[in-house]
Amino acid sequence: MKFKFDSRNHRFIKEIIEKRFNILIGIIIFLFSIVAFKLFSVQLIHNEKYQNLVVEAATNIVEGSSAPRGRIYDRNGNLLVDNVPIKTIYYKKERGTTAKEEVELATKMANLIELDYSKLKITNLKEFWLVNNSDKAKELITKEEWTKYSERKLTDDDIYKLKIERITEEELNKYSELDKKIAYIYYLMNNGYSYDEKVIKNKNVSEKEYALISEKSSELKGFNTKLDWERIYPYGDVFKTILGKVSSETQGIPLELKDEYLEKGYSLNDRVGISYLEYQYEDVLKGTKAKYKILDDNSYELVSEGHRGNDIVLTIDINLQMRLEAILEDEVLKTKKEPNTDFYDRSMAVIQNPQTGEILAMAGKQVVNSNGELKVYDYTPGITTSPVTVGSVVKGASILVGYNTGKLQIGETIKDECIKIKDTPQKCSWSKRLGTLNDITAIAQSSNVYQFQIAIRVGEGNYQYDKPLKINKDAFTTYRNMYNSFGLGVKTGIDLPVESTGYKGTSTQSGHLLDFVIGQYDTYTPIQLSQYISTFSNGGTRLEPHLLKTVYKSNKEGTLDTVVKEVSKKELSKVKTEEQYLKRAQEGFIAVMNGNGLGVGYMGIAPNPAGKTGTSESFFDSDGDGKIDKETTTKTFVGYAPADNPVMSIAVVSPDISHDYNNSTYSSSVNKRITSRASTAFFELYNAGSIKN
Numbered sequence: 001m002k003f004k005f006d007s008r009n010h011r012f013i014k015e016i017i018e019k020r021f022n023i024l025i026g027i028i029i030f031l032f033s034i035v036a037f038k039l040f041s042v043q044l045i046h047n048e049k050y051q052n053l054v055v056e057a058a059t060n061i062v063e064g065s066s067a068p069r070g071r072i073y074d075r076n077g078n079l080l081v082d083n084v085p086i087k088t089i090y091y092k093k094e095r096g097t098t099a100k101e102e103v104e105l106a107t108k109m110a111n112l113i114e115l116d117y118s119k120l121k122i123t124n125l126k127e128f129w130l131v132n133n134s135d136k137a138k139e140l141i142t143k144e145e146w147t148k149y150s151e152r153k154l155t156d157d158d159i160y161k162l163k164i165e166r167i168t169e170e171e172l173n174k175y176s177e178l179d180k181k182i183a184y185i186y187y188l189m190n191n192g193y194s195y196d197e198k199v200i201k202n203k204n205v206s207e208k209e210y211a212l213i214s215e216k217s218s219e220l221k222g223f224n225t226k227l228d229w230e231r232i233y234p235y236g237d238v239f240k241t242i243l244g245k246v247s248s249e250t251q252g253i254p255l256e257l258k259d260e261y262l263e264k265g266y267s268l269n270d271r272v273g274i275s276y277l278e279y280q281y282e283d284v285l286k287g288t289k290a291k292y293k294i295l296d297d298n299s300y301e302l303v304s305e306g307h308r309g310n311d312i313v314l315t316i317d318i319n320l321q322m323r324l325e326a327i328l329e330d331e332v333l334k335t336k337k338e339p340n341t342d343f344y345d346r347s348m349a350v351i352q353n354p355q356t357g358e359i360l361a362m363a364g365k366q367v368v369n370s371n372g373e374l375k376v377y378d379y380t381p382g383i384t385t386s387p388v389t390v391g392s393v394v395k396g397a398s399i400l401v402g403y404n405t406g407k408l409q410i411g412e413t414i415k416d417e418c419i420k421i422k423d424t425p426q427k428c429s430w431s432k433r434l435g436t437l438n439d440i441t442a443i444a445q446s447s448n449v450y451q452f453q454i455a456i457r458v459g460e461g462n463y464q465y466d467k468p469l470k471i472n473k474d475a476f477t478t479y480r481n482m483y484n485s486f487g488l489g490v491k492t493g494i495d496l497p498v499e500s501t502g503y504k505g506t507s508t509q510s511g512h513l514l515d516f517v518i519g520q521y522d523t524y525t526p527i528q529l530s531q532y533i534s535t536f537s538n539g540g541t542r543l544e545p546h547l548l549k550t551v552y553k554s555n556k557e558g559t560l561d562t563v564v565k566e567v568s569k570k571e572l573s574k575v576k577t578e579e580q581y582l583k584r585a586q587e588g589f590i591a592v593m594n595g596n597g598l599g600v601g602y603m604g605i606a607p608n609p610a611g612k613t614g615t616s617e618s619f620f621d622s623d624g625d626g627k628i629d630k631e632t633t634t635k636t637f638v639g640y641a642p643a644d645n646p647v648m649s650i651a652v653v654s655p656d657i658s659h660d661y662n663n664s665t666y667s668s669s670v671n672k673r674i675t676s677r678a679s680t681a682f683f684e685l686y687n688a689g690s691i692k693n
Helices: 007-045 047-058 099-110 122-132 134-139 143-150 156-166 177-190 207-215 255-263 276-280 318-336 391-405 439-444 448-458 474-486 510-516 526-537 579-592 670-687
Strands: 061-063 079-091 198-201 223-232 291-294 300-304 311-314 346-352 359-370 373-378 414-416 435-437 541-543 548-552 563-566 571-574 610-620 630-641 648-658
Touching (some): 099 122, 122 156, 122 177, 143 156, 177 198, 207 223, 318 346, 318 359, 318 373, 318 670, 346 526, 391 448, 391 526, 391 579, 391 610, 414 448, 448 474, 448 510, 474 510, 474 526, 526 541, 526 610, 526 630, 526 648, 579 610, 610 648, 648 670
Antiparallel strands (some): 061 291, 079 223, 346 359, 359 373, 414 435, 548 563
């Protein structure tokens, strides 16, 4: 077949090729234009910027040791936490230093400094022996074991462990006290990561030692001196647990916090806040380390100075805090010597400004019988982590449910007589002779039955004596929603890293609803009680409790001048109820503290107080086997003053203060004593102008 040339097709193909070629040329020109523009930008327009980046990339920048943290003050400017410089002798291994050289360095150091080496362990001494007796160490391994090692049946670790095991006591006894000191210094030099600074001595470093090591640092390869810092507490142990802890230089970042801090750009050997406020406000308190540029001759040039972290002012009044802690310590010791207190061991209290959410003082004390001697320990963290059954203090919230649902009218009377549901024990008030009560007297006299009758109505139950009682399970939700709006059963939002919400019962039996409305079912923490009474007192606004008041920029003069951040009150929610109902419930709390109310005398010199007592049946693990085996009584109190314009609220909890296993009805008045003394302490300081809103 002969090919027939078609001129039209040829022209068509040629046109297509020319178009594609022109498009390709256009793309190439466009790309070259971009490259040319970029080159022009780099070399002329932004030349200086990119030169600096190159220099920066080629410059080796290192950070100095950790900078001091910010200071912590109370609300009146009293210094609670500060830094004090400490002389430190440290070792940082230089590249290429051998084990033999390190032994020689340790020997030199042993003759220059005094050092307590009592913490030297046998293992440390054996490791030191291995370094100094490498030939003898090889002889500790049999030929068969070396064969297995060559066959990879034994690892380096296996061989090392065998050597350690076979070093005899006779060999170690050859070491003198000086040798042991050298061994301990060698251990300190190699403990932890090889690139870290190792603290050799930072306690009781003498001026002579400090000067001597500084002068001889060029001879003592890797050894040097520096001024480090440690936290000091001008008020001793007062509030110290909540102030929190900072890791030591030798500890660095604890393992459990490693990932969190490394993600934020920290180094493993950085000193960081590891508990409570030091941890909570790490970002504020941490100092900025100095930066140095390493020059060609290995000398250092300062790039930027380090400085102390920002200072924080707390809402705490340290004078009130000291008095509250002293009161608690005195009372827990006194109470433990009273009858029926076998299972009692702690009390906790919180004083708050209900208008702002500021915590003015908070403390917990635990008393422990140690070999016949009573000792008191701090238990303040339990305020956020130790829930209890709180009893009748919740009745202010309970009665509001009755008003809100229309199941209770203001002023309505109910006869106080025991409730009996089929197959369950009677449920009564603390006294069987309270008579006919209205809503105010029911709160003042802490009638359980009054609340039972309201709950039955809310649950749409039909109560008959000793008959089964069915209730609508939604009643639990109705009550819990009201409680939650006051802060009970939910996190309060306090600015501490740990907070419990308490136990939430799962049963919806009718009897448990009756228990719930008198505070005998779910459990709550003292900080939740504090938020509850603060919300109740201020007109129904649930505020976030907080310990941080102000953040200040630190300065060399140590003065509080420049505000970085000021914490204002934070509204979390509003109680959903009519103003008339809340005021009516508040009248009940005022009645508690007057006349025949059960709270008379509870708040010392507090003017026009309002509040509510609580008693609950609690349960206790008496033998530590993890099983609840004893029934006890817990006492609580919540209050505020003055009732018409409260400047303080108080919540006090004393779990397991009594029991009836000794056939005795004695119950300690510890909660009343603590509340009265603490309230008096507050108003003495408040009237003196020490506590300002």
